[in-house]
Amino acid sequence: MASARHRPGAPLNRRGPLTGLLGGSFNPAHGGHRRISRFVIDALTLDEVWWLVSPGNPLKPKAGMAPLSARLASAQRRARGSRIRASAMEREFGTRYTVETLAAILRRWPKRRFIWLMGSDNLAQFHQWKDWRRIARMVPIAVIARPGYEGDAMASPAMAWLGRYRRSAASLSHGCDWSAPALVLLRFDPDPRSATAIRRADPSWASRIPTPSLRDGVTHRRVT
Numbered sequence: 001m002a003s004a005r006h007r008p009g010a011p012l013n014r015r016g017p018l019t020g021l022l023g024g025s026f027n028p029a030h031g032g033h034r035r036i037s038r039f040v041i042d043a044l045t046l047d048e049v050w051w052l053v054s055p056g057n058p059l060k061p062k063a064g065m066a067p068l069s070a071r072l073a074s075a076q077r078r079a080r081g082s083r084i085r086a087s088a089m090e091r092e093f094g095t096r097y098t099v100e101t102l103a104a105i106l107r108r109w110p111k112r113r114f115i116w117l118m119g120s121d122n123l124a125q126f127h128q129w130k131d132w133r134r135i136a137r138m139v140p141i142a143v144i145a146r147p148g149y150e151g152d153a154m155a156s157p158a159m160a161w162l163g164r165y166r167r168s169a170a171s172l173s174h175g176c177d178w179s180a181p182a183l184v185l186l187r188f189d190p191d192p193r194s195a196t197a198i199r200r201a202d203p204s205w206a207s208r209i210p211t212p213s214l215r216d217g218v219t220h221r222r223v224t
Ligand SMILES: Nc1ncnc2c1ncn2[C@@H]1O[C@H](COP(=O)(O)OP(=O)(O)OP(=O)(O)O)[C@@H](O)[C@H]1O
Pocket: 022, 023, 024, 025, 026, 027, 028, 032, 033, 036, 117, 118, 119, 120, 121, 122, 144, 145, 146, 147, 191, 192, 193, 194, 195, 196, 197
């Protein structure tokens, strides 16, 4: 796979819509995903947020993971009527690691500008991701505070490195100065919702969700 690495501090793609990428298991999608995505759209003046429903988080066990079709269907339902688009594009790309997914996305949409979004639970373990520093050199990163994870996230090895690239939300909004590495820490009214809590309360959620063909999830070919 060709490298999509950018020189640190070099301006990324100058033109095109600003797009947030929220990768996740979405097992299932919940109101917290929608709420944080809408907050980020406002805070960073994004045009869209794309939810990348993962075929399988490399760090999460397969046990208890609903089929991709059910998770994608739950995400598409949660995304309705908003500027959020849910897809299973990693399945189409054949990528599993974020660094590879990002390289494929940057190649396919060279005019869009992307920012990687994640909750602070993921920042706490970001240093375990494949080529995490390279990810940070490819696109700016915005981290959304999540109740219960702030201490671990702020003390994490990834934060120790990324902290020097910290920027304000205002400096990235409208895409004025879109460069990487960049770290934006966002704190909205923290949202305690989680898929874990939903699965605990309703372990058979996936059996009731209508699951249209996975092809319906691959909507991004038409986007330029
Ligand atoms: N309530 C929330 N506040 C902030 N970020 C969130 C919240 N819920 C999910 N996220 C973020 O959204 C992304 C996708 O999350 P994911 O699909 O794993 O949901 P989850 O609720 O964290 O699931 P689980 O409980 O199974 O780990 C991750 O970056 C996660 O940190």
